Amino acid sequence: MREIIKMVVVLTILSTASGGLLAALRNSTQERIDLQVLQFVKGPAIKKILEGAANDPITDRFAIADGETQRSFFVGKFNGKANVVAFEDFGTGFGGNVGLMVAVDVDTDKVVGIAATTHNETPGFGASIETDKGFTGQFVGMPITSAPKVTKDGGKINALTGSTVTSRAACAAISKAGEAYQRLKPEIQKQLKTFSG
Amino acid sequence: MGDLLVLMISCILINNILLAQYLGNCPFLGTSKKMETAVGMAMAVIFVLVMAGVITWVLNVYCLKKLGIEYLQTISFILVIAGLVQFVEMFLKKSIPALYAGLGIFLPLITTNCAVMGVCLINIKEEYSFIEALVSSFAYAAGFGLALILFTGIRERVLLARVPKPLQDTSIGLVTAGLISLAFYAFKGMV
Amino acid sequence: MSATPKLTVSYAPFWHNGSRISKKSCNIFMASLLAVVPGVYQYGVPALGVVALSVGSAMMWEIIMNILTRRPISIGDGNAAVIGMIFAMLLPATAPWWIVVIGTCIAIVIGKHIYGGIGGNPFNPVMLAIAILMLSWGKILDFNAALASYAFNFNAVYPLTLMKSFGASAVGGISLKDLLMGRQIGGIGATCGIGLIAGGIYLMLRGYIRWEIALSFLAGVGVTALCFNKVNPVYAGPGIHLLTGYTLVGAFYLITEDSSSPVNFIPMMIYGAGAGILTVLIRNIGAHVDGVVFAILIANLINPLVDKIRPKTIGEVITHA
Amino acid sequence: MAKTIAQEFTKGLWNEIPPFRLVLGLCPTLAVTKSVEGGIGMGIATTFVLLFSNALISILRNIIPPKVRIACYIIVIATFVTVVELLMQAYTYAIFRQLGIFIPLIVVNCILLGRAEAFASKNKLLPSIADGLGMGIGFTLSLASLGAIREIFGYGTFYGMHVFGPSFEPFTFMVEAPGAFVCLGLMLCLMNLAGGK
Amino acid sequence: MIKRSFFGCMTPKLSYAVVDESYAEPVPVSPKKKIILFFSPTGGDSPQPAFKVGDTVSAGQKLCITDPAVPYMLSSMSGKITDITSMTGIFGKKIISATIAIDDPSQQSVDESFKSIHQAPGLGNAMEFLKCLPGYPGFGVFADKNHPVQTIAVLGMDNDLVSATNQYVVKNNIASVKTGIGVLRQITGVHNVVLIVPPQLVQVAGSSGATLKSVDMAYPSAHPVLIERYLLAQRDKPQNQTTVKSVAFFTAEAVAAIGAAYNTGRIPFEKIITFLSKDGRKRLVSAPVGTPLQDILDAMSETLGDGDRLIVGGPMTGFSVYSADYPVLPDMDTLILQESKTIPEQPDTPCINCGECIRVCPVKVPINMLVRYLEAGQFEVARDQFALFACIECGFCAYVCESRIPILQHIKLAKHTLERL
Numbered sequence A: 001m002r003e004i005i006k007m008v009v010v011l012t013i014l015s016t017a018s019g020g021l022l023a024a025l026r027n028s029t030q031e032r033i034d035l036q037v038l039q040f041v042k043g044p045a046i047k048k049i050l051e052g053a054a055n056d057p058i059t060d061r062f063a064i065a066d067g068e069t070q071r072s073f074f075v076g077k078f079n080g081k082a083n084v085v086a087f088e089d090f091g092t093g094f095g096g097n098v099g100l101m102v103a104v105d106v107d108t109d110k111v112v113g114i115a116a117t118t119h120n121e122t123p124g125f126g127a128s129i130e131t132d133k134g135f136t137g138q139f140v141g142m143p144i145t146s147a148p149k150v151t152k153d154g155g156k157i158n159a160l161t162g163s164t165v166t167s168r169a170a171c172a173a174i175s176k177a178g179e180a181y182q183r184l185k186p187e188i189q190k191q192l193k194t195f196s197g
Numbered sequence B: 001m002g003d004l005l006v007l008m009i010s011c012i013l014i015n016n017i018l019l020a021q022y023l024g025n026c027p028f029l030g031t032s033k034k035m036e037t038a039v040g041m042a043m044a045v046i047f048v049l050v051m052a053g054v055i056t057w058v059l060n061v062y063c064l065k066k067l068g069i070e071y072l073q074t075i076s077f078i079l080v081i082a083g084l085v086q087f088v089e090m091f092l093k094k095s096i097p098a099l100y101a102g103l104g105i106f107l108p109l110i111t112t113n114c115a116v117m118g119v120c121l122i123n124i125k126e127e128y129s130f131i132e133a134l135v136s137s138f139a140y141a142a143g144f145g146l147a148l149i150l151f152t153g154i155r156e157r158v159l160l161a162r163v164p165k166p167l168q169d170t171s172i173g174l175v176t177a178g179l180i181s182l183a184f185y186a187f188k189g190m191v
Numbered sequence C: 001m002s003a004t005p006k007l008t009v010s011y012a013p014f015w016h017n018g019s020r021i022s023k024k025s026c027n028i029f030m031a032s033l034l035a036v037v038p039g040v041y042q043y044g045v046p047a048l049g050v051v052a053l054s055v056g057s058a059m060m061w062e063i064i065m066n067i068l069t070r071r072p073i074s075i076g077d078g079n080a081a082v083i084g085m086i087f088a089m090l091l092p093a094t095a096p097w098w099i100v101v102i103g104t105c106i107a108i109v110i111g112k113h114i115y116g117g118i119g120g121n122p123f124n125p126v127m128l129a130i131a132i133l134m135l136s137w138g139k140i141l142d143f144n145a146a147l148a149s150y151a152f153n154f155n156a157v158y159p160l161t162l163m164k165s166f167g168a169s170a171v172g173g174i175s176l177k178d179l180l181m182g183r184q185i186g187g188i189g190a191t192c193g194i195g196l197i198a199g200g201i202y203l204m205l206r207g208y209i210r211w212e213i214a215l216s217f218l219a220g221v222g223v224t225a226l227c228f229n230k231v232n233p234v235y236a237g238p239g240i241h242l243l244t245g246y247t248l249v250g251a252f253y254l255i256t257e258d259s260s261s262p263v264n265f266i267p268m269m270i271y272g273a274g275a276g277i278l279t280v281l282i283r284n285i286g287a288h289v290d291g292v293v294f295a296i297l298i299a300n301l302i303n304p305l306v307d308k309i310r311p312k313t314i315g316e317v318i319t320h321a
Numbered sequence D: 001m002a003k004t005i006a007q008e009f010t011k012g013l014w015n016e017i018p019p020f021r022l023v024l025g026l027c028p029t030l031a032v033t034k035s036v037e038g039g040i041g042m043g044i045a046t047t048f049v050l051l052f053s054n055a056l057i058s059i060l061r062n063i064i065p066p067k068v069r070i071a072c073y074i075i076v077i078a079t080f081v082t083v084v085e086l087l088m089q090a091y092t093y094a095i096f097r098q099l100g101i102f103i104p105l106i107v108v109n110c111i112l113l114g115r116a117e118a119f120a121s122k123n124k125l126l127p128s129i130a131d132g133l134g135m136g137i138g139f140t141l142s143l144a145s146l147g148a149i150r151e152i153f154g155y156g157t158f159y160g161m162h163v164f165g166p167s168f169e170p171f172t173f174m175v176e177a178p179g180a181f182v183c184l185g186l187m188l189c190l191m192n193l194a195g196g197k
Numbered sequence E: 001m002i003k004r005s006f007f008g009c010m011t012p013k014l015s016y017a018v019v020d021e022s023y024a025e026p027v028p029v030s031p032k033k034k035i036i037l038f039f040s041p042t043g044g045d046s047p048q049p050a051f052k053v054g055d056t057v058s059a060g061q062k063l064c065i066t067d068p069a070v071p072y073m074l075s076s077m078s079g080k081i082t083d084i085t086s087m088t089g090i091f092g093k094k095i096i097s098a099t100i101a102i103d104d105p106s107q108q109s110v111d112e113s114f115k116s117i118h119q120a121p122g123l124g125n126a127m128e129f130l131k132c133l134p135g136y137p138g139f140g141v142f143a144d145k146n147h148p149v150q151t152i153a154v155l156g157m158d159n160d161l162v163s164a165t166n167q168y169v170v171k172n173n174i175a176s177v178k179t180g181i182g183v184l185r186q187i188t189g190v191h192n193v194v195l196i197v198p199p200q201l202v203q204v205a206g207s208s209g210a211t212l213k214s215v216d217m218a219y220p221s222a223h224p225v226l227i228e229r230y231l232l233a234q235r236d237k238p239q240n241q242t243t244v245k246s247v248a249f250f251t252a253e254a255v256a257a258i259g260a261a262y263n264t265g266r267i268p269f270e271k272i273i274t275f276l277s278k279d280g281r282k283r284l285v286s287a288p289v290g291t292p293l294q295d296i297l298d299a300m301s302e303t304l305g306d307g308d309r310l311i312v313g314g315p316m317t318g319f320s321v322y323s324a325d326y327p328v329l330p331d332m333d334t335l336i337l338q339e340s341k342t343i344p345e346q347p348d349t350p351c352i353n354c355g356e357c358i359r360v361c362p363v364k365v366p367i368n369m370l371v372r373y374l375e376a377g378q379f380e381v382a383r384d385q386f387a388l389f390a391c392i393e394c395g396f397c398a399y400v401c402e403s404r405i406p407i408l409q410h411i412k413l414a415k416h417t418l419e420r421l
């Protein structure tokens, strides 16, 4: 009996200590981790599409509830005016989800730029979505709500060579982003005001 | 349905857990000297992996996420898997002794097998739905079994060849595994 | 005992039909010349250089490995020369020297000697070398780029690339006769259809390669290509598939490698046909331009398992139940 | 038990260096050694966990009831793994992304449980620390050297710096999955030769 | 019966020797100074000879070993025992060798024990006196009451290549064979006697009074196991029942000798041997059992050189001896003298999986895998999974092996080792 009690006690103490330690550590590192995630995962993409912005889009951000989820929006100031927001959406690619950061000019509702964030595409094939300006450039200037399609599906977008699947994913991500944008536009405009000035 | 089939083929052939994801190598090298052992291990892994994949998925979605303590994933998963294997072992021993005799010796090995833990983590990382998690767990395990059995077929012959002394055993085993992994490049791009 | 001379004591058989590894190697080497010589004629001195370097470096690696593993020097059996020759057959004439040297090193060292030399290798060494080179330096083995500097009096585009990118219609204009006569680009020893077929028939007749494997491979390629073509004409027909890329050299010189192929009848059929089917699958829906290399590696992989299917031994006595 | 602390430390560096002499922990060895950086990162993370779990288990060795010792070890190890996970996310996020799920998988790395069971549970604090540190550093060295070989040939770089001239065509095979296995296998052969086996 | 490559029409077909004009009458050879008798004990701890150095023996006298499992020998000449040695034969088999310095041919004393009973032929006295006749008749099968013998097969064919001994007997001595068959029928009570002959001897053999079966000349069709399976199989019986021992095999030579023994009361000792000399000439020799091989070589005016091989038995299944001081044995059909430079080399190459052996094996043993396990010394696996014991030891696989592995030697060694366990 004493042994069993000892077993239970030891296990309980160990688990409690472990849980306590981890919870404490989690609390003290949470903020830094979130920042790191933004910087390393979203950061490069945001910097790329909001190149030349007067502010740091990673710190200038806000979140809007979209149904169940929270969406982060990153603000780009151009010509002294906070008129561009960048946000992320996903499409299904060759190796799972392809995350795409889409920047939209709220004044014109046109795409300012797109860049891939997270993906698991093959180097030399789909992964060139990160670097292929000829591909991403096709989206610049089109209305965000235009739901682009690759040529194989009857649209206008020329797919990445040998990577139709990845290209479709990009188109799908932009379409979804367009829908979300339409839904949330009033809220976005409201929030943007706080950054102008 | 088609998507699940694609997921399945991709998990078995293209993203094979052993040959492309580098998970589960210790039992791969340890149980591949004899065909009977390999088949036993393959069965045991399929059995445990499907259960572990499903249980950890449920645990993650309905417990850890709800409570916002996803950082306890690692510790809770390993405890669940260890407990599960113990439980399965006891259950089999009592209720299905025949199956236990076949799989029993492999079960403890599986606890410290990163394939099981790895697939559970992949299921979460890829944000699979329940049914996708089920299919991927099974398919990864089947991929493990397939690779293990093919490897064993070759290894049985390699064990009889005049392999130079320093290369014998694990060393040649690893090289052979690499060459099998190379052969699996055949399936790239097929789904 | 009386003072008789010292007699040799050894085991049966005291007669032998005379077959030996070196004889077989020599025959394969000679047969391969039927395809290599037209290749060298077509591509000129660089091709000759590649062939010579390949054979020479393969033999050099063989000697090095013999010394390292403290075994008798085994270049006498000609296997290394055959490996070098077959490897050269698959290369473009412009392959740089270091590609040839590294390739034969992979084939001889990784493919053969770490498994204990001849007979031990579970994979075809040449296929391993080519696969690893494809993975690492794909563009050197890209025949369109590699052979761009040649001016030919025929359409110098690798037919399989055409097929992959533009479908069957792009290769519709290619006449099978041209392909047979070697009026296509490709590996040094892989383009001249009649040379390959003649060499293959010779080897099959002499029993140096097992006809079951070679023919079932060709049948697998042909039938699968035909099925694809009938279902969707965007896929090329059997003629093109059989006469382009590595198909013929694969059937007669690659898939028939002894150590990594089965010896029983049904397994040989499964092995050959399986590789044939997979070849066309890879070409039509897979990622690689030519499927022969990886199809053969996969076939090597299943060889130990399929070769367990064997005819029942007559009068097998089970002494221990 | 006549071994000195120094001997406990140095055995992990050569005589029992994992994963070559103790053929354990193959998966991380294969997965993270595409580059020196990944190898060292993984090695340090493992060393950290090994050091602390060895120390803690050694301290607690008389309190832990034998029947639940494995469970206790797992809790201890998993706790430290999570600590590492959180810290790496917060401070070295780039490496954390590179190592992916292999950080949480440290918990199933046989070296850890192996050392806990075979050494720390039977020895005093100092030898356990020496053992953990030695094994950890040995593991780090192995991963780093494998990473170096693969990175140098596979990318033509060492710790990100170019080692060959620009005309070098990298031997991509080395950094792909098959290359990982073949390279480790051949290194094991060299170690066997060096060990006079 | 031999499965060959569909296209393999260019591989030479391996045929048995045909006895024709190139074989002259057997050259009679008689021992010059001594004869040597070999006794091979099959069991027992330390079997001792029941005779000793200095004993005198007469021609036809029976010499025994204390161990009853050991076959006796009859001395073919009279003389005095000068030496008894124990030696080790192939696979560590124990052999007791007795050397007898023979008396002058004109003063041979003859043992009369057989003569006294020869007019009452019976299985009992056949077993007592005739076991070591030339051709080595095996009467043992008749003792097994569980598997009654239904058929007696008389082999007018030789087991290995080169040898034409039995064919010669059928061709030139069919009358004695006929007599022997009669005696066999009488002493065993088995009336179904089948004479197996090559096609060209069917006519000659017609007068033997036995059922005739002609056998394919392609090696190894004349192997007893294959004959039993393919020539004698009864249609209504499933093939795998051949384990039931219902056929007794006798060589034609043995049958003729049995006939002669009961007819004349004198036990014949002259063994007919096919001798293949260095230059490839085939001749027949007849020499008494026990004659040292050196005497035969001398009579054929052949000289032994260093490194030559003297092979007892055929080229496929025989074995080579280390000295010409080796006796003629009752079952020695063939003697081959092979010059050192014509000996095929046997390099130490592993199996390259060429599959040639698989094509020729008459019983479909998976030889390519079998040799791997045999070379690795894993005999149990070879037995349990790769049909080691199904091998009929024809040696064809080793004849075609591209790596020149002495496969038959491996197989025999493995079988022997396993049987000793």
Ligand SMILES: Cc1cc2nc3c(=O)[nH]c(=O)nc-3n(C[C@H](O)[C@H](O)[C@H](O)COP(=O)(O)O)c2cc1C
Pocket (backbone or CB within 6 Å): A094, A095, A120, A121, A122, A123, A125, A126, A127, A159, A160, A161, A162, A163, A164, A165, A166, A167, B188, B189, B190, B191, C286, C287, C288
């Ligand atoms: C190794 C390999 C990796 C590939 N990776 C991708 C990829 O990441 N994204 C993609 O869209 N297609 C990829 N593909 C190509 C697809 O398999 C498929 O062929 C292609 O998407 C079809 O589109 P296409 O018509 O543009 O060629 C890859 C192919 C191979 C062989």
Ligand SMILES: Cc1cc2nc3c(=O)[nH]c(=O)nc-3n(C[C@H](O)[C@H](O)[C@H](O)COP(=O)(O)O)c2cc1C
Pocket (backbone or CB within 6 Å): B026, B027, B028, B029, B030, B031, B109, B112, B113, D024, D110, D114
């Ligand atoms: C996590 C882990 C898993 C292992 N798995 C196996 C295994 O599945 N099979 C095995 O034979 N050995 C395994 N080993 C190694 C064994 O403990 C032991 O070294 C090995 O069985 C001896 O192999 P041998 O019988 O070929 O000498 C494993 C070791 C570890 C740490």
Ligand SMILES: Cc1cc2nc3c(=O)[nH]c(=O)nc-3n(C[C@H](O)[C@H](O)[C@H](O)COP(=O)(O)O)c2cc1C
Pocket (backbone or CB within 6 Å): C098, C101, C102, D167, D168, D169, D170, D171
């Ligand atoms: C064993 C060996 C390996 C080599 N590996 C490579 C290589 O991986 N990449 C490469 O470009 N050259 C390699 N070379 C070739 C030399 O570095 C060669 O001098 C260099 O490629 C010159 O090429 P360049 O004319 O393009 O400058 C190798 C040479 C040898 C002997």
Ligand SMILES: Cc1cc2nc3c(=O)[nH]c(=O)nc-3n(C[C@H](O)[C@H](O)[C@H](O)CO)c2cc1C
Pocket (backbone or CB within 6 Å): C021, C022, C024, C025, C028, C077, C078, C079, C080, C082, C083, C086, C118, C119, C124, C125, C126, C127, C203, C208, C209, C252, C253, C254, C256, C257, C258, C259, E352
């Ligand atoms: C048609 C044919 C192709 C062969 N191809 C190879 C080969 O690709 N690689 C190899 O190592 N040996 C090859 N060999 C050699 C063969 O397996 C065996 O080793 C030779 O008989 C010895 O030189 C081939 C043999 C034949 C008959």
Ligand code: SF4
Pocket (backbone or CB within 6 Å): D024, D110, D111, D113, D114, D115, D117, D118
């Ligand atoms: S826990 Fe110990 S004994 Fe078990 S596998 Fe790991 S190191 Fe080996």
Ligand code: SF4
Pocket (backbone or CB within 6 Å): E360, E361, E362, E363, E364, E365, E367, E390, E391, E392, E393, E394, E395, E396, E397, E398, E407, E408, E411
């Ligand atoms: S000796 Fe045995 S294995 Fe060889 S061919 Fe004859 S029966 Fe087959």
Ligand code: SF4
Pocket (backbone or CB within 6 Å): E350, E351, E352, E353, E354, E355, E356, E357, E358, E367, E368, E371, E397, E400, E401, E402, E403, E404, E405, E407
């Ligand atoms: S003939 Fe010899 S080398 Fe060929 S498969 Fe048979 S045993 Fe192997």
Ligand code: SF4
Pocket (backbone or CB within 6 Å): E347, E348, E375, E405, E406, E410
């Ligand atoms: S005698 Fe047998 S075991 Fe010895 S080397 Fe030759 S084949 Fe190998």
Ligand code: FES
Pocket (backbone or CB within 6 Å): B022, B023, B024, B025, B026, B027, B112, B113, B114, B115, D024, D025, D026, D027, D028, D108, D109, D110
């Ligand atoms: S580290 Fe051992 S199975 Fe992965």
